[in-house]
Amino acid sequence: MSSRTITIKQAINEAHHEEFARDDSVIIMGCDVGIRGNPFGVTTGLYDKFGAERVRDTPISEAAIVGACLGAAITGLRPIGEILFSDWITIPMDQIVNQIAKIRYMFGGKTNVPLVIRAPVGAGGGQAAQHSQSFESWFSHVPGLQVVMPITPYDAKGLLKTAIRGNDPVLFFEHKRGYEITGLVPEDDYTIPFGEAVIRREGADVTIVAISIMVHRVLKAAEELSALGIECEVIDPRTIYPFDYDTVLKSIRKTHRLIVSHEATRRSGIGAEIVSQVVERGFEELDEKPMIVAGLNVAMPYNHTLESMVIPDEENIKQTVLQMMDRV
């Protein structure tokens, strides 16, 4: 299978084009997804190729957009709903939590709910308190949903295709700082199953589970730590729910140390759940208390210096690892 190097943005765009061509029940709706091709260029070309019936620019009505995705999903379409910034997912929250997540169960399993909600997450760039957040832990908390956070072009394309073809609702979170990340992507069609983590770097000293953009920051830190003789094993779970605990548990049987890192606010974040699960299932393997490197529990400030204090970076990871290895 021949591959070429493309960006995450291009990979997501290709997944849309290919799934639209493959299945005419796939549609997309959201603010600016049509004529403008989405602010990041993610849906470029879809409107021209597949037309206004299937590629729908919407008014700024997130609850109606997401609710309409559900109504369309249970009557035979495979809708993709886009939220321009994931921070605004608070607006259709009832539709996601009380309707989309529940409808199959409370109606006795009678309906499939094949829908995807895509939204860019992530901080950086002075976007302040309402354009910087990552809410993966909220949706992981709700039975009935799936949460996907790819951070390579290969994963973004393969996981989005799986999301579109599946019969259960998916929250698909793309990191804004990740759209230009490049990587090899096969020319041919492929999908990636949910719930399968990838080991991005092997190492025998510390297991670091990194979510979304933190994968790249952790890999940089791991490179620097390697020069100091500390080898990190970096795991990218790719999907937050379902979550691949087997890969993490296997890794700590080797390293006996665990760090979890996400950009979202630390308090009640997904890191707390991952640590709790690993402790419950593999406490006897851990030689050190597990640590979480995450966003500070504060609203995202605008000022660059203040902002960089809130977002976890390579240095935070490095320091945490050194501390765990008794090297400070």
Place this chain on the structure above:
Amino acid sequence: MKTSAISMDESLAKLKIFKNEVMQELQAPEDLSKEQVLEIFRKMALIREFDSRVKTLWKQNFIYGLAHAYLGAEAVGVGACAALKEGDYITSTHRGHGHVISMGGDVNKMMSELMGKADGYCKGKGGSMHIASVDDGMLGATGIVGSGMPIAVGAALTASVKKKDYVTICFHGDGGTNQGVWHESINLAAAWQLPVIFLCENNQWAISMNYERATGNPAVADRAIGYGIPGVTVDGFNPFAVYEAVRDAVKRARAGKGPSLIEARYYRYIGHFVADDERYRDTSTNNPWAEQMDPIKRMREYLIESKTATEKEVKAIEQSAIDLVEASIEHAKNAPEPSEDTLWDGLYSSEFMKTYGGK
């Protein structure tokens, strides 16, 4: 200080205005056959009997959770759904029993669901508040007021994308009209000219909140102008008035002319749900709306006076409703409980559950 939202005098004054301005004389439209007219009465009588029994069954603890009755609203659901054909959809409210029966649903399966039984419409997972007969086109009741609005828009969107000629009726209450998603959904459907009929069952009460206290203009249909769609108010105690308004809106929708807003105004003269003590209004005497506007009573009289049916035939229809509901109660009482191993069923698709277990 006011101790109740509405005194008996105020209730009577409102009834007088209703009679002058909204009430429409019962007259079966020419496009309905005698059999269709009788079918409307049959379904209304069945809803009446079904929901009349629910409160007692709840008090006796045969029905476990919450239940909201469709009593007094029978003409709305049945009249509206008489204008539909196979393949059409409706979305419901938290008052869904009447909608199931209006769409031709099975009272045995519904009563079983209310009793939480395994052979209920939702296998004991939904109860009254989430009653759904999807195979009949009834896309489910919801416990969140107003939340069915965009779901109906989505069902209508599928018709548009797939070039199908079905329509969707979105039942909602006056309480739902003050939710943000109500406005978003009608606006979206109007912008996209989707085949959906927004049917407001204006019973004038959102639990204890009277609609006149809840908005600056209690005429729901007036809001249609804001979205550039037709809006009409009809007598919600009159199945023929509801039928005619919905029939015209359905015709528009099927012709690609977009959504309509219909306000079927009636009055909730019973409590909000099984355990509502109605302390927010004067209940010292029988509610005058129940005595003067009751849709079953009006239909009964109309059928006999218009010689559509004899008194004996009318009684037979009502007896048949009693028998069907009695049988449904017996059926549900004897139906099996869901087994504990069904707890996780339906949380995700079966292929998901097979791979991940759902836990």
